[in-house]
Amino acid sequence: MTSASVTVEPVVDTPQRDTVQARLARKAPEARRKARIDKVFGRLARRLQRRVNAEADLAGHYSNRINRVDLSSEDGPEDQVDLDPQDDEDASAGEPFLNRDALLLPPVLTMVTAAVARAIVDADAGKATRLFRPARVVAFEAPESWQEGVESIIKACLVAQGWKAREHAYLRSHYRHSGPGVALFKDSGPGDLRSKDIDEDGSALSWLALYLHERYAICIITEDFDALAEEAGAACDVVMSLGTLEVEDLDRTFLALHDRDLGLAEAVDPEVLRSKSLFEIGTAMREREAPARTRARLRRMLSASASAPKAGSKSGGKTGPIPLEELIGYGEARTWGLDLALDLAAYRKGEVSWEDLDRGLVLAGPPGVGKTRFAASLAASCGLHLVATSAAAWQACGHLGDYLRAMRRDFDEARRKAPSLLFIDEIDAVGSRTNLQIHNSDYVRMAINGLLEQLDGFEAREGVIVVGATNNPGVLDPALLRPGRLEKVIEIPLPDEEDLAGILRQYLMEDLPDIDLDRTARFLSGASGADVEALVRTVRARARRAGERLSERHLQDELLKRTPRYTVEERWQMAVHEAGHALVAHLFGLPVYRMSLVSPETGPHAFVGMGFSAVPTEADIDMHLAVLLAGRVAEEALNGMISTASGGPRESDLARASVLAAMQEISCGLGTSLLWREPPEKAEARLATDHHLQKKVRLRLEEIAHLVRGMLSTRMQPLYRLAAFLAHRGELGEEQIAKLLSDVDCGGSDALRRSLLH
Incomplete structure (x- = not known):
């Protein structure tokens, strides 16, 4: 009788197997997200490339140096960009992002396209050709240097078949004869929604209301979403914030331009990358050059060592967040942050448990006192990953379900990247159950309950510090401040004259060493830290444009301009x-x-x-x-x-x-x-x-x-x-x-x- 051969497989015990499965489960959503962004980016990039080549042929020349792309949206059905997550994920598998036998996209425009694709997927906006639909308002927050590229992508890729995207300056005279389409509002000219000023044709806000009544889709491109008129901001259904590049955006850009993965994650410091402007990064990129050269150049520019202060550097390397120890005028908040930094250091060494730490705080104070700046300094000094969001951004995602999904997404990111700091600006906008109105009581109650659900629980929040900010702490729901949640409110007042003098010196750095800061601070009485920063930035720019060295005269002239004139x-x-x-x-x-x-x-x-x-x-x-x-x-x-x-x-x-x-x-x-x-x-x-x-x-x-x-x-x-x-x-x-x-x-x-x- 022949004995059977038996192979004994090693048995993974249940806890380890559960850990492996949990790890795979965590990776699965990120893998799906990456696949979706790749798919969206590929389709947007190929469509843009076809438009660039068509315009180049029309102009009668073939050049790989296109500085300005003015793209229309009159494309056939074969060019529609369908971003439905239920689409076949393999539809574009293996297809290169760009056709390398044709005119490539400019690197800067390619980077913007990658960032837009990421923003669309992260905003869970669904089909791109349905991003702009009748009576829907979509806002893109982007620096001025990004806006031309964003507008090009919108016109060429994101407008449904048969529609056109036109600026308000044109539409206000032709909207009755233009058919369905997208009304485009920008920060300059008659489409500036930051202002409620009324000209002979009415205000931009009144036109926004008219277009919505006529079932136009609305696109707002603005440098600062918070600067929009309150009514315009509240009308937005989707808000996508651009302006900083991520390593994954660079990876996709290089896959498109060089058809290979350069492995930039190891060569690039994400924080240094976010501190660079779009065109600063663009200077390091060359079309159709050896990929290794581009990688080496980017590594020199964007590695962690690139951000270290050089010997004799005048700025002292203070381009990032100011360390907590150097913050001026923050009083009790600064003390709380320094204590937290010590506690976190002990927590990392295993000397204290998470239950022993302060895990939440609400910063209160008038606009401009530096609540957001404090959060950035706190994260940097404590070695925490910063996840910055706002209650208004959650609300802008759509109806209640979208609102709660956006909230969960930010908390999930903070947990995934722990130890982290989740900063929630305008947290009072969530509402309070102590001041419910009949028409919105269910909405507010469910929003508060959703936030409390994310804040509650020791295991769920280990490694996550939550800091909220508000101008009006009196309207917060009391449940938010209970132990284990946000716990306490600390007021950041406007700086006094002594603090103003210190803040002024901080922003002037080594310039104007002999100036009487106390006297200047008296003229700034009532100003916030943000006001002082803006003042110094203005006088530096004025001196630079005049080709002069910054002097006390520039500062005095600017203060004199701001001083009221009376009879x-x-x-x-x-x-x-x-x-x-x-x-x-x-x-x-x-x-x-x-x-x-x-x-x-x-x-x-x-x-x-x-x-x-x-x-x-x-x-x-x-x-x-x-x-x-x-x-x-x-x-x-x-x-x-x-x-x-x-x-x-x-x-x-x-x-x-x-x-x-x-x-x-x-x-x-x-x-x-x-x-x-x-x-x-x-x-x-x-x-x-x-x-x-x-x-x-x-x-x-x-x-x-x-x-x-x-x-x-x-x-x-x-x-x-x-x-x-x-x-x-x-x-x-x-x-x-x-x-x-x-x-x-x-x-x-x-x-x-x-x-x-x-």
Whole structure:
């Protein structure tokens, strides 16, 4: 009897087998994504190539140096670009991206095409020929240097058969005779959707509404999506952000131009690549040259060592994010970030568990204070991969299902690339379940629940720090701030004068070493870090264009241009107004740090130390109201008339006083009734509709104004003196103000508060 031969296969134990299967499962979506992008890029590139060759033949020359491509969209059905993910994945397998026997695409246009293909797939936009469909708004956010290429791709590849893409400047005169198509809005000319200005033909926004009514598809090409008018941004169904190249874009470009994979992933540092402009990279590329030469050139330009500061470099290598240690004006947020960096270092060494780390934060503050900059610095200093997104970008992806898919996609990327930092800008746009409106309650509730689902769970978020940013923390859903989620809110205020001087030096670097930064900072009072950066960039450009070395004169000229110009009468009126604020504050024993009529950022103002205590009393609130109304009362006392200086926007004296008095009445129990009716943040909305409350607030403000009138009536001489000095000099510091008011007794300020206001 012959014995059977038995081969024993090694058995993989269940945990290891599960790990292998999980790894393969994670790779599968990425492989499908890559295949789809390859397919889309190949079809877009081949169609563009046919158009370039057709135009070259029409022009009567054959050249591989095409600097400008003006492409129409009148193509036959054989050229349609079908990007349905259900298409046969092997339809173009093995087919080269470009026909190498014909005129190749310019390298820069090829790179843009690769980036557009990636953006379309990542946006899950479906068929490209259905990207632009009737009454749909699609936005491309791209730097100016990209926009010509993006427009060429749209016109040649992304417009459905029988349609044409035309600029608004043309369409507004011909849209009734143009048939179906795509209306193209760009940042310049009459199609600028950043502005609501109205010319003889109406505003760009009104034309956008008309085209949508006429069932046109809309394409917006803009350099900054956030700069669009609010209505235009909200109308977008799909938003694709371009402007930085990824290594995979370069790989596809070289496969197209050289028909081989150069293995750039090992030679190129992704962060260095993202810091380069499109044309900087284009200078390293040559058509039809030996691939090894191109690879070597790119390696020199884009490797990690290429970003290291050179000996004697003036910039000190500060082209990337500023390290946390060097951030100025970030206060508690900077301290939190430095502590997190230490904790993460201990976590990587196994000294602490993930549960012991701060894993979330909300940054709050007005626009321009540097919330996004802080996130970039935090990621760089902590060695975290940065995934930057916004609630508005999620919403722009489409209906609720698209919104939640976009949210999950960003969280998945952060988990996949952990340790990472997920930065969510405008997180308040997700909404709050405490302030639901009937028409959108289900939408907001499901959006919040989707975000909470992504934030919850120790295992799901290990290695992922989540930082949100908002201008209005009061409207956040309270559940977002519970332990294990975003946990806490840290305010980033506008920088004070000392911080402004430091920020100015940071952006000037080694230029203008002898400038009086403190004096310059006083002129920038009320500015944000972004304002200072823009100022320095402007003066550098002005000096460069004039062929001159940057000097203090350039900075002074720019500040002078930004300084408000007033007539003698206007200057006196504003000086009296600010003197009223300062004098009444002084009478209450409050510090007056500075008065100015010349700040280009804040306009006329008096800086008074007028914060509330932890538990403000009724007298504290009345004192606050008195200081707010003092400018208006002083105008009436000295000039015999009242200007609009105290009213206007919601940041004005009168608006702040009205809302504060309303809070006193309906939230604090310090008005005419002990009844609590609304939380403080809803006082403004309640005041707009509650006529009974309006009457109570009006009477209270009139009573406070009467008391302030009595305070100033016996102190007209110091009021006049302070106003006259301010009108003459334009600016007064703390010591000058104290000297001018030295004969005004503010002793017993606590007693004064009680006696005058009760």
